[in-house]
Amino acid sequence: MADRPGSDQVTTLDTPIRLDYHFSAGAAATPYLRGLAEGKFVGQRCPVCRKVYIPPRGSCPTDGVATEGAEVLADKGTVTTYCVVNVPFAGQSIEIPYICAQVLLDGADISFMSLIQEIPADQVRMGLRVEAVWVPPEERGPTLASVEYFRPNGEPDADYDSYKAYL
Amino acid sequence: MQRLGHVHGPCCRNFERGGGRSGMSAAGDQVLTAEHVLEYPYSRSVGPVIGAFLTGLRDGRLLGCTGSGGRVIVPPTEYDPETAESTGELVEVGPEGTVTAWAWVGRPAPQHPLDRPVAWGLVKPDGADTALLHVLDTGSPDTVSTGMRVRPDFLPEGERVGRIGDIRAFVPAGPAGRGGVG
Incomplete structure (x- = not known):
């Protein structure tokens, strides 16, 4: 059967993929998220190896036991490693180039990824000491968006030996 | 990023056990939950x-x-x-x-x-x-x-x-x- 002359044949099909889901932060991440709303970093400690994890996932990946407590950490730390983002991509909200760094908070035994600002991209380095810049208290909520970014805090660079175990 | 703000049900009463240093809010015995949507606009050739x-x-x-x-x-x-x-x-x-x-x-x-x-x-x-x-x-x-x-x-x-x-x-x-x- 021939198509109708001049009719434009259907060539594509829009099939949006959508998942509605109910997210429970769980017992470990809930105090962490509430801490962010109050301008604090709250982790948990492994009762066996004594390491402090942030964000806490509820268990120690080394010892396989539940982590405990609510360890309030400093809101400053050390850049252990970083990358300079020069590539634009869809949905990008930060002006390039910018720095995506692993920040090891003082007192923590694991680093997490963070944005570094208020320093030229070519001056960021391993060992750079940084502090959190929080959004104004009235804008904070139980989300990492309560931290605007990290910036240099003026302290001398950390010794490599102090963070080499966390690379 | 969607804000976690919806407190729902006394799902877990013990999450602060052993803690107490965190100064949680009064509603601190409830686990945070949120409704999330993950959606991709997707167009396939047929x-x-x-x-x-x-x-x-x-x-x-x-x-x-x-x-x-x-x-x-x-x-x-x-x-x-x-x-x-x-x-x-x-x-x-x-x-x-x-x-x-x-x-x-x-x-x-x-x-x-x-x-x-x-x-x-x-x-x-x-x-x-x-x-x-x-x-x-x-x-x-x-x-x-x-x-x-x-x-x-x-x-x-x-x-x-x-x-x-x-x-x-x-x-x-x-x-x-x-x-x-x-």
Whole structure:
């Protein structure tokens, strides 16, 4: 059967993929998220190896036991490693180039990824000491968006030996 | 980033056990939860055969294709499911057909095509040797049966865009027989 002359044949099909889901932060991440709303970093400690994890996932990946407590950490730390983002991509909200760094908070035994600002991209380095810049208290909520970014805090660079175990 | 703010249910009362240094809020014995949506806009190319089938739906027609042994396959496929040879030409089938199997959906979920109880059914259009899956809108499970005669209820012309939803549902064929295009 021939198509109708001049009719434009259907060539594509829009099939949006959508998942509605109910997210429970769980017992470990809930105090962490509430801490962010109050301008604090709250982790948990492994009762066996004594390491402090942030964000806490509820268990120690080394010892396989539940982590405990609510360890309030400093809101400053050390850049252990970083990358300079020069590539634009869809949905990008930060002006390039910018720095995506692993920040090891003082007192923590694991680093997490963070944005570094208020320093030229070519001056960021391993060992750079940084502090959190929080959004104004009235804008904070139980989300990492309560931290605007990290910036240099003026302290001398950390010794490599102090963070080499966390690379 | 979606803000976690919805506190829901006393799911876990002990999460601060051993803690107490965190200065949690008064509602601190409840686990935070949030409703999230993950959605991708996704557009796929349909190829020449399914494209023709969808074009047929837009035009208010049901199309199949000829396969091995003279079988007529609906919806049409690019390759014969038994011989893997390329299929033959497109042929118009139906629009009326026969229900070969069905399952009643008493409580339709949000993603179902209609907001009232319906059946999913396999409908073998007249002239076809296979059945296609669609919604049977009969109102009640008492009015569905294997072997019943149905016809496609097409959306009005102008609302059809070339997708399976151009058929709103299959409905019981009237005694007069011939199914129509709205």
